[in-house]
Amino acid sequence: MIPTLDVACADVASRSERANEILRVASRLFFEKDYNSVGIRTIANSAGVRGATLYHHFRSKEEMLYRIILEVTRDYIRDHLPILDAPSSFAQRLKELVRQHVEYFWAHRYGMSVGLRELHNLTPEHLAEVQFYRLVYQRRIQEFIAAGAHFGEFSCFDPDLVGIALLDMMNGVNDWFKPAGRLHIAEIAQLYGELVLRTVGTR
Amino acid sequence: MIPTLDVACADVASRSERANEILRVASRLFFEKDYNSVGIRTIANSAGVRGATLYHHFRSKEEMLYRIILEVTRDYIRDHLPILDAPSSFAQRLKELVRQHVEYFWAHRYGMSVGLRELHNLTPEHLAEVQFYRLVYQRRIQEFIAAGAHFGEFSCFDPDLVGIALLDMMNGVNDWFKPAGRLHIAEIAQLYGELVLRTVGTR
DNA sequence: GTCTATAGGGGGATAGAC
């Protein structure tokens, strides 16, 4: 069954507080090492329980990864893609999306980075579901860029390629950003918005 | 001891053909799964030997990863950074670097992608050495962009940020490029060159 | 230089008591 963005997303609410705590702990551990370097016992200890307890809340370790990645990916898209439908110029809307993308990805970096790096550790079915959401986001951005070019606000030679390039730029920030650096994450988000406008050829 | 780019790089030549074959096999396996998902026995079997044989050629599994990442990183930089010293315009030189970066990274995708993804599985000492080379490349690009802006060919508001954004764009290609797609890698490399010139604000 | 055999530990997951 193909999922849609309209589906109600009550996963977090319908789960026990313990289960949510386990996922919070796990996503942080997966972020700091990687999925295959973090054992069941490590996750359990960090959550203050024994290994066997995890299997009361989740079917497998992979299901934890799946929940982490699915929810962070789906929720981000559901809450942020509507920016592109706002009643302002193409440039304003794109710049705002970039700004929010960079800021949100950093604020939710444990789940978001895991969702970028560990996709290959999902089962084929789970991977397909996550990729569906990712593709919705990517295609919408590409269409938006193409539309902006069509209406003369952008001058893009290849909207699909530009869209993917922008995504890689934005997604990369979490890998190098350090809070102690020269710029605050909000400043980087702002500057990336301006950079993206150059890239799409704003007039 | 701080390594330099001037050091002679005879690693591959000084190693037995068997050892090089093991590294070729290992980098491909690390690329397809990930470092921690590929066991010693899998590497050995794929190379046509038993697990214990690997320890005649390398001290540890991590040393294999280190050799793969170090050599591919160092050799790329040594061979391609001189492009920026060519006697042409800033725009021409930058575009050519981008083109070669994208093409080379795809051609050497096993080692290159492993070198981007698996850095955290290196020992602190090995990581520091690899990061030295990566930083040489990044800083040179940032300086080059700043110089291009200084001499009026580019109009960059923040050369350091732009440099890192370009690197993320270029490094991302291997993660989504499919040879069966609409564009050949050489076309993408070409288009990325033009895209980058927009990003740095070529007049 | 490659092998067999194995050490020593940790992996994910389950059974069944409480």
Added chain:
DNA sequence: GTCTATCCCCCTATAGAC
């Protein structure tokens, strides 16, 4: 819902024969 105990498998790495 959490625990203890445990299963079976695979991990990296080493010893020592050939």
